Amino acid sequence: MSILAIAVTLLIAAALAKPVGLYLAAAFDYGPNRLNRIYGPFERLIHAVSGIREENQSWKTYAASLVLSNAVMILLVYLVLRFQGLLPLNPAGIANMEPTLAFNTAISFMANTDLQHYSGESGVSYLSQISVLVFAMFVSPATGLALVMAFIRGLTGRAPGNFFADLIRALTRVLLPVAFVSALLFVFMGVPQTFEPAATATTLEGAQQTIARGPIASFLAIKELGNNGGGFLGVNSAHPFENPNGLSNLLQILLMLLVTSALPFAYGKMAGSIKQGRVLFVSMLMLLLVMTTVSLTAESAGNPALNALGIEHSQGSMEGKEVRFGEAQSAFYSVITTAAETGAVNTMHDTLTPIGGLVPLANMMLNTVFGGMGVGFVNVLMYAIIAVFLSGLMVGRTPEFLGRKIEGKEMKLIAVTLLIQPFLILVPTAIALALHPETISNPGFHGLTQALYEYTSAAANNGSGFEGLGDATSFWNISTGIVMFFGRYLSMVTLLAVAASLASKKRVPESSGTFRTDTAMFGAVFVGIVLIVGALTFFPALVLGPIAEQLTL
Template sequence: MFAVLSIAVTLGIVLLLARPMGLYIAKVFDYEKTALDRWFGWLEKPIYAISGIRRQNQSWKQYATALLVSNAVMILLVYLIFRLQGWLPLNPNGIGAMDAHTAFNTAISFMTNTDLQHYSGESGLSYFSQMVAIVFMLFASPATGLAVALAFIRALTGRPLGNFFVDWVRSITRILLPIALAGALIFIALGVPQTLEPTEVAHTIGGGVQEIARGPVGSFLSIKELGNNGGGFFGANSAHPFENPNAISNMLQILLMLLVTTALPFTYGKMSGSAKQGRVLFVSMAVLFIIMISISLTAEYSGNKALNTLSIEHQQGSMEGKEVRFGTAQSSLYSVVTTASETGAVNTMHDTLTPIGGMVPLANMMLNTVFGGIGVGFLNVLMYAIIAVFLSGLMVGRTPEFLGRKIEGREMKLIAVLLVIQPLLILVPTAAALFTHANTISNPGYHGLTQVLYEYTSSAANNGSGFEGLGDANLFWNMTTGIVMFLGRYISMVLLLAAAGSLAAKKAVPETSGTFRTDSGLFGIVFAGTVLIVGALTFFPSVVLGPVAEQLTLLP
């Protein structure tokens, strides 16, 4: 009962914060005055003066070019920092340069909002790399996704897409930086370290020596969660007591992960002039989210029954791989939240979840619409909304319309390409890895297949959490996942910007009695059904071969 209450309280706070946050984001990107202008608006003036940024509207091609070029330059710069960190300052532990292929993977990983780590956080990077390269990308990457999402929303309403650089800067100065700063102070007050001192050496009672890693963790932690970045300062991620000291810090991390991503439907409703439509999308995603949580909790609390364990263990649920501080309920909730929001942080090892409990995070990443990551996740939501409108139009024999704009062949071709690319990015590398690198998989059979499938799904969905159990710190895994992360991020952005440009160029058509309303409960049902049918069935065979087959082996 207490477990259910704790989850209800956490999600209740998320619900209370979602609408005010959404309306604030709409004000920021409609260039209206906000309460934070006085405190953070001054940051923009020197940035604009030095860079020469002007608030000039861009076409979708210019917007996409600005995005791709700026992100490519950032990837190159942080790659060089990783390769040179052994000679750079703020390296009290004497950590050497990263391998070329690991640096390649890590630079792409953090710039694509994936934060997949094929190195151990505390021993792989110097403080300089953590503070200058990693934390910089923790801001730059979600700001990129948020900018693209707002450009798409503008296009749907017939307005110019805006300017990528202006949107990017405002995402940081008006949204990410203020909240991350407040979050960091709270985490530090809760006991998260924030220091530049080297690893502490402790001498145990038994005469042994223990090295205790520490560093500037608080500033890393807040933006890692708020920006749906994930990753971990420590190898154990948010299961580490320095990165997640107690129940309050655990709740705060969940709130930060969901803050912006649950707010965007309300931002969309405000900017589109149809608040009801925003609420319909929010409720539809919330229903899918609750279903995922219910499945995860049921699986984790019933997992031990298949093994005929003691009744007290039935009440505790499956505690394998979970922190005793958080228990089964909060561990399950965290696993659903981190993949629903495409964050990738973990407070429990997903490899030790029950087969069905592990299938839920996998399904969240495959769908990438159960709220989804900051900005890009909501792009996928709008993509499925357009698909739902298109399919509904075909069924009634009318040209589909969305926000007064006709959905025609050009837009659907772009979306169809995107629907095909994601499964290709996941399933083809999975098959190749199983065929050529089976010796790097720790578990044979169904569980091993799930490990590999999870790795590439996490990469393509820009989530970054790992099922673990893979010997992935080598050239093959670094290169293949790096390529998948890059393509999974930027192909979708460019294609959706192209669709946005096409929609923005169309004249609005008046609503008639035959127009399919997208602000009704019926549309919410059609939208959710489209997500499950189009999205889920794409990956159904691979899921059956992995977690479902493994679950069947546990039946008595």
């Protein structure tokens, strides 16, 4: 029954992908269309008030606008968190956030990561939750959507557009309306939406219990839709207030995939070939199906050590999982939340089997199995360029992508981009293991995986945690904060430069020798390149962590 539910979920997500993708292409089209007539007057009012001019920027100006505006917003979030104890709408009397934790949290939410080194209900006030954190949870995915649209325009020979106009469009045409409807659906399903303080109840044994609550439904909607993942409550979507039943679990999964799975079709529409978008969508879907199969198989097998003691699979593999979801839906959620780089959790990833824990790690390391809001698909297109480049070299022909030659300049920028993530993951992991082993709760291979997972989650802007890690320290706050910032913004700049370089070239007419990117052959090459590059980069670390742990059970 659980497998059937998973199959239905994936079918619904796949059915939504193309229509949503076509909508996204229209939403970010600067030419005359029906959406511009509907949203145009309201957006022009916002432009007039804020001084935005809807004119094309150079790629450097676009990149500078993106990074600098996000930096200012990080400062804004930091200041509110630092002084939340003095501000209103704080019925629980939560104190000002500690400086390094505020530094980490501000970068985390603006970098679309939502890594939380605090417990949701006790770390921030209502004002912080609904103002700066929700604000960041809208602006950060909007930034990612703006980036991917600018990148696609560059690949197709057009100017990148205007960052601020794209940001407004992402908010008004995509995130705000869908989040509003989703929040109402979550309220209907039983998710709380109130400004009342935590409730106090008397249990059957006569003890006093404090029940956290708040404006959870509205927070939850953008948390999932924007691939943010931060929990209003400390245990995230494992809490019955954030995820009360199977229907809410289904909606959360669909929201995580809604935009990320649609972007291939948006790209196909903007590139003038829906077939190209379909090839990339199917390739990414195949990777997702493989990851799902591996995770479900691993979790259903349970722990070999417990099996040897006569403990049944269901008893061993249900550790750290919610009984209302079961092992299959828990494993599936862990795959989706890392494939879509959301970071929400409905189970404790630290309690997954070693191979079950390897799958989320692999999703984040590849960052192409749909990937996060906008940024993931930019990575997909980067790997598509690599696939075309290598294929061209193998047949002795200058590689072309969308009719433009791929030469040394583009490949140097892509090579730099490929090195950013492994550097930000592997170097800090080694430093943490060498200098702060006391913060790691498990010795041996599992402890290495805990540290590796933390930095992988930070660099990939995912935000989920393996837990069991003493990360509420200045070292972890500062180090993961730095990794999140550079993991987010460095690749954005380098890939905008790649798109601009390709846009500046004359289009080469297609010939019989052109390597077509709308065929199953290209899809197979693309998947192979993703897996080979990922394996060469991260396989040694995975061998020392989850693979070695599995072999020693």
